[in-house]
Amino acid sequence: xxxxxxxxxxxxxxxxxxxxxxxxxxxxxxxxxxxxxxxxxxxxxxxxxxxxxxxxxxxxxxxxxxxxxxxxxxxxxxxxxxxxxxxxxxxxxxxxxxxxxxxxxxxxxxxxxxxxxxxxxxxxxxxxxxxxxxxxxxxxxxxxxxxxxxxxxxxxxxxxxxxxxxxxxxxxxxxxxxxxxxxxxxxxxxxxxxxxxxxxxxxxxxxxxxxxxxxxxxxxxxxxxxxxxxx
Amino acid sequence: xxxxxxxxxxxxxxxxxxxxxxxxxxxxxxxxxxxxxxxxxxxxxxxxxxxxxxxxxxxxxxxxxxxxxxxxxxxxxxxxxxxxxxxxxxxxxxxxxxxxxxxxxxxxxxxxxxxxxxxxxxxxxxxxxxxxxxxxxxxxxxxxxxxxxxxxxxxxxxxxxxxxxxxxxxxxxxxxxxxxxxxxxxxxxxxxxxxxxxxxxxxxxxxx
Numbered sequence: 001x002x003x004x005x006x007x008x009x010x011x012x013x014x015x016x017x018x019x020x021x022x023x024x025x026x027x028x029x030x031x032x033x034x035x036x037x038x039x040x041x042x043x044x045x046x047x048x049x050x051x052x053x054x055x056x057x058x059x060x061x062x063x064x065x066x067x068x069x070x071x072x073x074x075x076x077x078x079x080x081x082x083x084x085x086x087x088x089x090x091x092x093x094x095x096x097x098x099x100x101x102x103x104x105x106x107x108x109x110x111x112x113x114x115x116x117x118x119x120x121x122x123x124x125x126x127x128x129x130x131x132x133x134x135x136x137x138x139x140x141x142x143x144x145x146x147x148x149x150x151x152x153x154x155x156x157x158x159x160x161x162x163x164x165x166x167x168x169x170x171x172x173x174x175x176x177x178x179x180x181x182x183x184x185x186x187x188x189x190x191x192x193x194x195x196x197x198x199x200x201x202x203x204x205x206x207x208x209x210x211x212x213x214x215x216x217x218x219x220x221x222x223x224x225x226x227x228x229x230x231x
Numbered sequence: 232x233x234x235x236x237x238x239x240x241x242x243x244x245x246x247x248x249x250x251x252x253x254x255x256x257x258x259x260x261x262x263x264x265x266x267x268x269x270x271x272x273x274x275x276x277x278x279x280x281x282x283x284x285x286x287x288x289x290x291x292x293x294x295x296x297x298x299x300x301x302x303x304x305x306x307x308x309x310x311x312x313x314x315x316x317x318x319x320x321x322x323x324x325x326x327x328x329x330x331x332x333x334x335x336x337x338x339x340x341x342x343x344x345x346x347x348x349x350x351x352x353x354x355x356x357x358x359x360x361x362x363x364x365x366x367x368x369x370x371x372x373x374x375x376x377x378x379x380x381x382x383x384x385x386x387x388x389x390x391x392x393x394x395x396x397x398x399x400x401x402x403x404x405x406x407x408x409x410x411x412x413x414x415x416x417x418x419x420x421x422x423x424x425x426x427x428x429x430x431x432x433x434x435x436x437x438x439x
Contacts, residue, residue, distance in 0.1 A: 027297075028297065030278070030294065077355050077356060079353065079355050090353065098355055100358070101356070101357050101358040102318075102360075102365075103360075105315040105316040108316065121364040122360050123364070125392060128360065171280050173314050176314065177314040177316070178316040223297075227304075228292065
C-alpha cells in the first residue's frame with residue numbers, strides 16, 4: 001500500500017470531520033506538524049478536540065486554528081505563550097482539560113498500546129485528582145488515568161522511508177512518537193523521504209506500522225525563545 | 232539579602248556528584264552556572280533530553296534543539312534524546328535525583344503551588360506535577376515575599392496545588408529552610424539578613 005502523499009491536503013483527504021479528536025506531536029513550536037495544521041485550517045473542519053502539550057502561539061501551530069475558532073477543546077499541559085488561547089478560555093469559548101505533561105505523554109502511549117488506564121502518583125492531592133479513582137499500592141496513593149485513543153494523529157519527523165518508518169531529530173522528537181501510536185490514522189510530515197532500505201533498521205524511532213500516510217514539505221521551524229551566548 | 236545569582240549559587244551546593252537533575256524555568260536555570268568543581272551532574276530537560284548544554288552561539292542555533300523553557304540550547308558529548316513518554320518514565324520512575332523549581336507559594340507541610348492563579352493566570356503545570364511526585368528531592372528557589380510584601384511561606388497554600396507535601400528544601404532571598412515534622416527548620420540566613428527579619432517575613436511555623 002502506498003503511504004506517500006503529494007501534499008498535506010491530499011494526505012488529509014477523507015480523514016477530517018467536524019467534532020473529531022486529534023492527537024498532535026510537538027513541544028512548544030518544536031517538532032510540530034505545521035504543514036498538516038495549516039491544511040486543517042484551510043479545510044475549515046470545526047469543533048475539534050486536540051490532545052497536544054501546547055497550543056502554539058497566536059499565529060503559529062495550533063494557535064492558527066484558535067484564531068479561526070475551529071477548536072472546541074484542548075487537552076494540554078501548558079498554554080502560557082498563547083494570548084488568544086487565554087482569552088478564549090477565560091471567556092468560556094474554549095474548553096480546556098489540563099493534563100500534567102507526563103500524564104499526557106503516558107495517556108498517548110497507553111492508548112496506542114491498548115492499555116485503557118494506568119495509575120500514577122502525579123496529581124494526587126491536587127485538582128487533577130478530583131473525581132478520579134484513588135488506589136493505594138505499598139502504602140502510597142495513586143490515581144487512575146485513562147489512555148487516549150484519537151481519531152487522527154498528526155506528527156512531525158525528520159526522515160521517513162516509503163514504509164512510514166520514522167526518525168526524529170534532537171528535541172523535536174518530544175510527543176511525536178507517543179502521539180503517532182494513539183490515532184486510528186496517523187499522518188506524518190517529514191523533511192525528507194528516503195527509499196526503503198536506506199534507513200538503518202536499528203535506528204528507527206517509530207516503526208511504519210503506526211504510520212499510514214507520509215508527506216514531505218518545507219518547514220518554517222519557528223523558534224520561540226532565541227537564547228544565545230557570546231562566541 | 233541574596234540576589235537571583237546568589238540564590239542559584241546556594242542551590243547548586245545541594246548537587247551531588249553523579250546525580251541526574253532537573254532544573255525549572257527562571258532562577259533554577261541559573262543553577263547550572265554554579266555547579267561546584269568536581270561535582271559531575273547531568274541535566275535533564277523534560278521535553279526529551281539528558282545532558283543539556285549551555286545556550287548556543289548565534290551560528291549554532293538549532294530550531295530542533297530546545298529546553299523545557301523553549302529556549303535554544305546545545306548538546307554535550309554525553310547527550311541522549313528520547314520521547315516525552317520516556318522522559319516522564321524516568322521522572323516518575325524515580326531516576327531523577329533532584330528537581331529545583333520556582334514557586335508561587337509553599338506551605339509548612341511542603342505543599343507546593345506554582346501553576347495557576349484562578350481567574351487570572353492560566354499557564355498550566357507543564358511537567359511540574361510529574362517532577363514533584365517522582366523525583367528524589369524537591370528544592371524550591373523563590374523570593375521570600377510577593378510583590379505586595381506578603382510571605383510566600385505559608386501555613387497553608389491559597390492557590391491550587393502542584394503537589395501535596397512534596398517540598399524538601401526552600402531557598403529564598405532571605406535564607407534557607409528545610410521542611411521537617413511540624414513546620415520549617417531555619418537553616419541559614421542570607422548575607423546581611425537578621426534572624427528577626429526572616430521570621431517577620433515567614434507566615435509558616437518555624438520550628439527552631
